[in-house]
Amino acid sequence: MRICTVKSAANNDFFEQVYAVVRLIPHGRVTSYGAIAKYLGAARSSRMVGWAMNASHSLPDVPAHRVVNRQGLLTGKMHFSTPFEMQERLKQEGVEVVNDQVQDFEHKFWDPQRELEL
C-alpha cells in the first residue's frame, strides 16, 4: 500500500531510493546531498535530495541530520524542530560540529558510491 500520497509515482520512487540510502548511513558518519544524488544516477539533482529530506520529516528512521552539503556544512539545520537539533544529534554520535561545520569532515564522510557498491 502507498504510504505517501504523491502525485508522481516516479518521484515517489526517487524519494524512496533517497530514504533507503540515508537509512544506510552508519552511526557517526555523514554524507552529502550530491553524493546521494550521484549514487542514484542523478548527479545533477542534488536539490531533489534536499527536497526529499524536507519531506522526510514524518519518517523517524531517516537520519536526515547525517546529510550535509559537500563542504560539511549543516545547511539544513533550520528545517529541524530547532536550529540546534541537527548539531546536537551529530554531537551525540561523536561528530564534532563547530560553527555549522563538521569537523574532520573528510574522515567522517560516507560515500555510498564507494562504501556500498564494492
Add this chain to the structure above:
DNA sequence: CCTATGACGCGTG
C-alpha cells in the same frame, strides 16, 4: 503557462 525559489554543486572571475 510562466516566474521565483530552494536542506545543492560546480565553474569563473
Add this chain to the structure above:
DNA sequence: CCACGCGCCATAG
C-alpha cells in the same frame, strides 16, 4: 575568500 551564474527539477503562487 567572495560574488555570480547556470544546470537540475519539483512546488508554490
